[in-house]
Amino acid sequence: MIRSLAIALMLLPALASAQDLAITHAEAWTMIGSGTGAGKVSDATIVVHDGRIVSVTSSGAVPAGATVIDVGGRMVTPGLMNAATQLGLVETGSADETNDKSSSNTTLGASFDIQYALNSNSVLLPVARADGLTRAVSYPGAAGTAPFMGQAATIHLTETGDILERPQVAMYVQIGSATLSAAGGSRSAQWQLLRNALTEAGRYQPGKPDQPISRLDAEALQKVLKGQLLVILTQRESDIRQAIALAKDFRLRVAVMGADEAWRCADALAAAKIPVILDPMDNLPISFDQIGARLDNAAILGKAGVRMAFYASGNTIYLSYDAGEAMREVAGLAVANGLPYDQALAAMTQGPATIFGLSDHYGTLAKDQDADLVIWDGDPLEPGTYPWKVFVQGREASLETRQTLLRDRYAKPAALPPVYQK
Amino acid sequence: MKGSFSRVWLPVIALSLFCPATWAAAPHRAPYRPPVVRDEKPKPDFAADKAQAHPIPFLLGTNPSTYKPLPRQDVLITHATVLDGAGHRFDDADVLSRDGRIVVIGQHLDGGSSRVIDAKGRWVTPGLIDPHSHDGTYSMPLTSIDSDSSDVSELSSPIAADTWIEHAINTQDASFLYALQGGVTTLQILPGSTPQIGGRAVTLHPIPATNVAAMKFPDAPTGLKMSCGENAKGYYGGKGMRPNSRQGEMANFRDIFSQAQAYRDQWNHYHADPHGPPPSRDLKLDTLAAVLNGDLRVNIHCYRADDMAEMQALATEFDFKITAFHHTVEGYKNPELFTKTGTCAIVWPDWWGFKMEANDGIRENAAILDAAGACVTVHSDSPVIGQRLNIEAAKAAAAGRHMGLPEAPEHIIKWITSNPAKVLGLEDRVGTLAPGYNADIVIWSGDPFSIYTKADTVMIDGAIAYDRHDPAYQPLSDFQLGRKAGVMQ
Numbered sequence: 001m002i003r004s005l006a007i008a009l010m011l012l013p014a015l016a017s018a019q020d021l022a023i024t025h026a027e028a029w030t031m032i033g034s035g036t037g038a039g040k041v042s043d044a045t046i047v048v049h050d051g052r053i054v055s056v057t058s059s060g061a062v063p064a065g066a067t068v069i070d071v072g073g074r075m076v077t078p079g080l081m082n083a084a085t086q087l088g089l090v091e092t093g094s095a096d097e098t099n100d101k102s103s104s105n106t107t108l109g110a111s112f113d114i115q116y117a118l119n120s121n122s123v124l125l126p127v128a129r130a131d132g133l134t135r136a137v138s139y140p141g142a143a144g145t146a147p148f149m150g151q152a153a154t155i156h157l158t159e160t161g162d163i164l165e166r167p168q169v170a171m172y173v174q175i176g177s178a179t180l181s182a183a184g185g186s187r188s189a190q191w192q193l194l195r196n197a198l199t200e201a202g203r204y205q206p207g208k209p210d211q212p213i214s215r216l217d218a219e220a221l222q223k224v225l226k227g228q229l230l231v232i233l234t235q236r237e238s239d240i241r242q243a244i245a246l247a248k249d250f251r252l253r254v255a256v257m258g259a260d261e262a263w264r265c266a267d268a269l270a271a272a273k274i275p276v277i278l279d280p281m282d283n284l285p286i287s288f289d290q291i292g293a294r295l296d297n298a299a300i301l302g303k304a305g306v307r308m309a310f311y312a313s314g315n316t317i318y319l320s321y322d323a324g325e326a327m328r329e330v331a332g333l334a335v336a337n338g339l340p341y342d343q344a345l346a347a348m349t350q351g352p353a354t355i356f357g358l359s360d361h362y363g364t365l366a367k368d369q370d371a372d373l374v375i376w377d378g379d380p381l382e383p384g385t386y387p388w389k390v391f392v393q394g395r396e397a398s399l400e401t402r403q404t405l406l407r408d409r410y411a412k413p414a415a416l417p418p419v420y421q422k
Numbered sequence: 423m424k425g426s427f428s429r430v431w432l433p434v435i436a437l438s439l440f441c442p443a444t445w446a447a448a449p450h451r452a453p454y455r456p457p458v459v460r461d462e463k464p465k466p467d468f469a470a471d472k473a474q475a476h477p478i479p480f481l482l483g484t485n486p487s488t489y490k491p492l493p494r495q496d497v498l499i500t501h502a503t504v505l506d507g508a509g510h511r512f513d514d515a516d517v518l519s520r521d522g523r524i525v526v527i528g529q530h531l532d533g534g535s536s537r538v539i540d541a542k543g544r545w546v547t548p549g550l551i552d553p554h555s556h557d558g559t560y561s562m563p564l565t566s567i568d569s570d571s572s573d574v575s576e577l578s579s580p581i582a583a584d585t586w587i588e589h590a591i592n593t594q595d596a597s598f599l600y601a602l603q604g605g606v607t608t609l610q611i612l613p614g615s616t617p618q619i620g621g622r623a624v625t626l627h628p629i630p631a632t633n634v635a636a637m638k639f640p641d642a643p644t645g646l647k648m649s650c651g652e653n654a655k656g657y658y659g660g661k662g663m664r665p666n667s668r669q670g671e672m673a674n675f676r677d678i679f680s681q682a683q684a685y686r687d688q689w690n691h692y693h694a695d696p697h698g699p700p701p702s703r704d705l706k707l708d709t710l711a712a713v714l715n716g717d718l719r720v721n722i723h724c725y726r727a728d729d730m731a732e733m734q735a736l737a738t739e740f741d742f743k744i745t746a747f748h749h750t751v752e753g754y755k756n757p758e759l760f761t762k763t764g765t766c767a768i769v770w771p772d773w774w775g776f777k778m779e780a781n782d783g784i785r786e787n788a789a790i791l792d793a794a795g796a797c798v799t800v801h802s803d804s805p806v807i808g809q810r811l812n813i814e815a816a817k818a819a820a821a822g823r824h825m826g827l828p829e830a831p832e833h834i835i836k837w838i839t840s841n842p843a844k845v846l847g848l849e850d851r852v853g854t855l856a857p858g859y860n861a862d863i864v865i866w867s868g869d870p871f872s873i874y875t876k877a878d879t880v881m882i883d884g885a886i887a888y889d890r891h892d893p894a895y896q897p898l899s900d901f902q903l904g905r906k907a908g909v910m911q
Contacts, residue, residue, distance in 0.1 A: 091775075092775060092776070092777060092778055092781060093775070093776040093777065094652075094776060094777040094778070095777070095778055124775070177565075181566070260908070261908070263908075281806065283600075283809075283908070284562055284596070284597070284600060284805055284806060285562050285563050285596060285901070285902060285907060285908070286562050286563060286564060286805075286806075287563045287564055287565075288563050288565065290563070290908075291563070291902070291905050291906065291907055291908065292906060292907065292908035293908045294908035294909065297908075314773070314806065314807075315804055315806060316776075317773050317775075317776055320775065320776075321772070321773070321774055321775040321776065322772045322785075325772060325817070326772070329813065329817070329873060332873030332874065333873060335873075335874065336873055336874045336875075336876065381873055382872060382873055382874075383813055383816040383817040383820055383871070383873055384816060384817075384819070384820035384823065384871070385820070386820070386824050403783075403784045403785065404784075406782055406784050407754070407784045407786050407790070407825060410754055410755050410790075411754075411786075411790060411825070418755075
């Protein structure tokens with residue numbers, strides 16, 4: 001018994017990675033191309049080899065020896081990607097020991113880099129994965145060095161190993177009323193600090209003493225000058241237009257995030273090819289920067305041709321907790337308010353994949369893409385829908401979470417108290 | 423109950439005169455009638471006169487409602503999919519309201535001169551009730567002024583029992599109107615949870631006015647907000663004040679309730695034998711004496727199961743009833759706490775984890791408590807969520823379904839209608855569509871538990887307060903007026 005188990009364990013990784021997988025009778029949303037349907041393939045056979053997509057074809061043949069999973073017409077999408085989370089950085093938000101999203105250390109401004117804090121054992125990761133999330137951006141919180149927040153990473157929600165996928169995928173700055181005081185009380189100061197820092201970073205000379213910018217920040221901002229994405233968290237129309245101007249003046253690759261009033265400059269954003277990372281649930285004038293917030297922001301941006309990626313804030317709770325479920329809900333709201341369905345799905349797959357530079361291996365169900373797949377038990381944008389199965393690089397992931405364990409130990413009466421049930 | 427209305431619903435002859443097929447609520451409680459004021463003759467007794475000059479003050483100071491329904495006409499909604507809030511579903515049903523009250527639910531009704539709204543299969547539910555809102559006190563937009571001194575809590579003392587949240591309501595907070603657009607017709611505004619006793623609550627209709635009295639639900643019972651756990655000990659302890667521990671919180675509670683017992687006894691003695699000066703007035707103890715007399719409905723913010731058990735022990739010691747626990751993140755760990763006491767469990771479907779006492783939240787909380795027989799309600803606590811209580815309920819129901827506790831829409835709707843009506847003590851007036859109930863009605867564009875559905879028409883007391891397709895019924899807050907607001911209909 002023990003010996004056979006040992007052999008099985010030895011064989012397991014080899015089998016799992018080498019074995020072919022065929023998902024049959026799927027309604028596959030490949031997210032290839034654009035337009036209604038987003039490359040939808042009916043009665044699809046999705047063939048996976050070695051953790052990657054081989055083919056997605058209607059009524060396609062099943063390779064010999066492949067493990068077949070007949071999904072009975074269920075919808076299949078790429079694993080979803082949330083474009084703004086603090087997964088791996090925050091465990092219990094108010095317990096400082098478990099919250100690494102930002103630093104008050106002012107020697108680290110633009111150079112603050114969250115990659116070193118990522119906790120692959122966070123219990124929030126399985127929750128997000130069980131809701132269909134296989135990738136996310138983990139971004140830094142507001143810091144004492146406004147407008148600079150630091151550098152974000154993309155994470156891959158694998159069950160084992162390091163979740164860090166790509167560090168330093170973007171530099172984050174926050175402009176607007178939320179961080180005014182840290183920048184001296186005026187958003188003009190925020191923009192000037194940002195512009196000046198970029199200028200000084202460009203002029204920085206290694207080894208020369210007494211320069212107006214630290215070596216760390218200069219090196220970080222030089223990456224932005226060389227084409228690293230600069231994500232500007234901002235809401236007000238005037239600031240979004242400033243972001244467009246900044247991108248032009250410094251020839252930067254910029255995305256705006258939050259962007260509640262982006263609909264007011266949708267055409268300008270489209271013309272500048274500036275993508276928008278937004279929470280479609282934002283519709284309240286919750287600050288003076290958000291007077292124009294409205295539920296059809298995504299619909300208007302989509303119509304103008306702006307590339308989008310979604311996230312959900314939920315008073316910042318959803319940045320860490322239920323980051324998969326909440327993002328699907330806000331995407332549903334975007335559709336309820338005029339965004340075409342395929343564009344909503346794209347804003348959770350190939351949209352963020354493209355914005356954050358992962359589209360060579362993630363974001364669609366094209367050949368050679370990672371086989372991150374979610375088989376849904378219904379419409380993923382409806383609150384009643386859960387993943388039926390989740391695959392990460394071709395491996396089926398457990399849908400068990402600390403929450404389901406808590407649920408089950410209290411739901412099942414037993415002779416011993418729940419604390420004895422694991 | 424779908425399709426079985428003939429068993430549950432019996433025709434009422436008086437109403438069937440104008441409705442060929444009628445379902446009315448036979449086993450139901452009687453329609454609400456305002457309390458009868460007894461006309462007691464003053465006793466020719468000097469002492470009694472003196473007592474009347476100094477009545478027991480525990481409930482004095484109320485700001486009586488001056489709310490008037492909006493202009494209305496009688497309405498007959500036809501061909502609707504009705505979830506009545508009492509657990510029934512009626513397909514292709516008609517709902518007739520007259521003079522602001524539901525008259526009858528049936529089929530092929532003749533509404534006489536009533537305005538007819540053909541629902542064409544759309545769904546109709548009671549107006550939604552949010553038992554936990556801070557609208558009007560954490561007013562949008564939030565500014566640095568609010569971070570220093572919002573009106574959500576009086577923070578100078580952990581026992582703010584003398585405060586009444588109605589004295590702080592910014593009636594022009596746009597949050598009310600977003601809630602209204604989401605189908606909310608009644609909300610309980612609670613003080614915040616930083617003080618242990620946050621003060622008295624108020625029940626409003628989300629129809630902004632120039633003063634809170636004009637928003638107040640007429641003759642509604644009043645709630646009290648209390649809180650347990652991390653908030654008070656963290657805030658006051660952080661300032662070097664008491665309490666800085668859970669045991670300190672409990673000691674504070676027992677101390678103030680002991681004082682309230684003595685205070686109540688003083689007044690009772692005075693009234694029994696009104697010689698000498700009346701007891702000196704204490705506004706904090708007024709509130710807690712009213713709790714002891716059962717005249718205020720106790721709402722307690724609690725997360726952990728053990729905290730809730732402690733609060734129940736407090737209630738037992740001082741012989742008051744806890745109407746509802748709010749947030750109730752660990753409610754599922756001890757459903758008996760609710761089923762034995764009748765205390766309602768007010769929950770979020772998926773807000774948890776952000777502090778230590780919220781670590782063990784599960785999405786199935788509502789469904790597990792509901793299956794155990796508890797009165798379950800979802801709440802907003804936030805204007806963001808306050809627009810979508812139906813989706814909050816949908817998420818909680820989906821989690822239950824996912825674990826094998828399926829419930830039909832006609833049951834789930836209770837979580838946001840008749841159950842919160844119980845929390846507010848208004849279960850005989852709102853939260854259910856049945857004869858005699860207030861005509862608080864939402865016509866939804868589809869299944870109210872779908873993300874794609876919107877509230878098309880929202881009626882309060884038989885008057886249309888919001889209509890998604892008619893700009894005349896799309897209110898705009900004073901703050902947003904002239905500001906290029908992003909309001910989208």
